[in-house]
Amino acid sequence: MSAPTTDRPTPAGAGPAQTKPLPPISYKAPIGYGVVGVLSLVLFGLLPEGGLESTFTVSTSKDFVTIDPVTVPSKLTAIVLSLVALALAAYSYRAASRRRKVGVWLPVLFGVAVILAFLTWADAGKASPMPLTGLLQGSLFLAIPLVFGALAGTLCERSGIVNVAIEGQLLAGAFLAAVVASITQSAYAGLVAAPIAGALVGALLVLFSIRYVVNQIIVGVVLNVLVVGVTSYLFSTVLKNDAATFNSPPKLQTIDIPLLSQIPVVGPVLFRQTALVYIMYVVVALLQIFLFRSRWGLRLRSVGEHPKAADTVGIKVNRTRMRATLLGGAVAGLGGAFFTVAAGLAFGKEMTGGKGFIALAAMILGRWNPVGALAAALLFGFSDNLQVVLGIIGTPIPSQIMLMTPYVVTIFAVAGLVGRVRPPAAEGIPYAK
Template identity: 50%
Template sequence: MSTMAVEDVALAPVARGFWSRERKVGAGLAAAGIVAAALFGALATGEQARFTLSETAGGAALEINGTVGAILFGIIAALCGLALFVLDTRRWFGTLLGVGIVGLVLSFLCWQVSAAPAGQNFMPLVNIVRGTFLLALPLIFGSLAGVLCERSGVVNVAIEGQLLMGAFSGALFGSITQNVWVGLVAAAVGGAFISLLLAVFAIRYLVDQVVIGIVLNLFALGLTGFLYERLMQTEAQSYNSAPRFGTWAIPVLEDIPVLGPALFRGNIFLYLALILVAVIHLALFRTRWGLRTRSVGEHPTAADTLGVRVLRLRYRNVILGGMVAGIGGASYTLALYTFTKNMIGGKGFIALAAMIFGRWSPTGALLAALFFGFADQLGTYLGAINSVIPSDFLAMLPYLATLLAVAGLVGRVRAPAADGKPYVKG
């Protein structure tokens, strides 16, 4: 072997060690910040970019010159990336990456808002926050369903079908009875029905859990599509005219600037989502049920030897997850829209990504769902101000955010050790 080859072999581990995940992300973030400062700063106008604290252009607002803001926030993102590269530490990774991403977004928004037509060069923060939570609702419910299933050791790829069946059942039975509460219960049952099928095939018959999840999504799509054409499309007044849940305002809290109108002036699904995140988080990490659930998801054999009924716990949690997802589906048809074919449109898969991005934690899943909801709402806002960015690209924003988050930002994450592995009692 030549001397040069020997030197290459000796230096290879050093090179791999130098380019750690932190340094790779830092270099990418620094480059993106420099590009944002240069490009968005050049495209921005000298007009003020106004971020209003109300729902309209009037009232109090945070203002900054569009060009100055685009350059300033781009530089902040670049500095965060440089700090990640130099420090090469996991301790500040999340904080610096978060600040850097916010800097990139603000740099972009300073360009877009300042360059908007006269009368539209403002961003109503109340509407943005409200829209973010509204669009994130099915993702929150869906990701919680995934957490309940996968913490128990069952992969839940069927979130899409559970959301869709919940939306359909809520619309159908809510329309027949003209009662929103009946529709809500029916939605939970519809989601539980898909979950029951998942549990039976995955736990009892040991079918590959990813495959059966995809099959159940197609089953839900076909079943709801067939019934929609036979019932809802032909007799919409009888079968697709469910009443809607109204808005419930919480006194005092609704007067908090920006967050008050967005969080405390919402429908039942918003409050249910936030309550479920808190309840499931506490139950998962502070109760005996949570301890047993996590043990079944990590080491079912050890849990079995300690007296935990592994299969029964998995059945129960999978069905419970389906109920949660079903309620998430009803957030479409009992609060916003009438039912249409395939109205979920891939949100179940984004919810699955939110669960992974949130590292199988209810609070992490909430934050990830809000991240994707914001990407969706941002596309809606940019379309409303006639952005120069093509509308087709804007429609892709939540899916692009999903790809970037899961492929580029999550890094190496560890699912529960027994996730997707059938358990056969010896």
């Protein structure tokens, strides 16, 4: 009779070691940081002539404390900032070699160092100082439609619907905001009407992509053309003939938050804006919380990643996608109000100028994350405003170069230079039960 067997743990070294394989080492990000750092050092620090100075204004008349313009030696400052960027690149290389992740602070600090080095070089020897606070304030303002458009794309694509119609939703929101604000002579009434127009375009996207299972990219392109045609026709036949009644929207007034708006640099940039900017803060915060910290967000993301598994646990896949798309359309329509009531402009044909497609690029660069989309949109807004400021101070840089920079960054990001970028797995795939 054999002795009873017992389950005993295998002694260490008695069998083959079963360890989890280590992830592969990727040096893409450190190499990218290093190349940019070297270019910054050479172009902004070593090549320019010495003896020049750069001046930055950082204060306004409404601040608690008036700070005098800051003057720094151009060549030395650019060299120091470029060396800081190279040190961060070296740290990134060391972290990658040890398979250790670095936080978001590293690319942020690296970008700030390189941008400051560039601004120092751009203002070297110029009679006009670089208005640093005004540059940041204008960048945030110009990023408004990009932020709302990127948030709309994030909502839709997280649920599995590709929203290429952001351009049309922005344009529809701008049109209805201008008309309603002109009729009521209230900019805030136009602000309420704008998301309704965006949601209507979103409803058409839902109808054709979910109900009739048409290719979502094709539907988005067609909707953009449709909105351009409808708004152009109404502009020519109605708005242009009676502009005083239908196309003279009042402008949203700038709202100064007491005390906060008087903090130097931070106050004018963040707390001396229109109501649309403050709404943008709230929308970004709420979407970030709801998408990643709530049951609703978990269901929305599960529908975009694995709709069949979501259906098996009782989640209505197409209903969830429909609601997310309508909400995304409303968010994009709200961003369209920037072009009319926020900027104080009358509606014009195709006045959005392709901002919807730039918002799609910001969404991808932000990795389908509300905070990431905000950061990417701010980068685009900064480049847009920077080429205006550089023209004012007389820097001989073609404006096209500055407008091209964010797209180059986006290409590098999509190519995996700053990490893996993966869209939701079920994006663009119709679901039939």
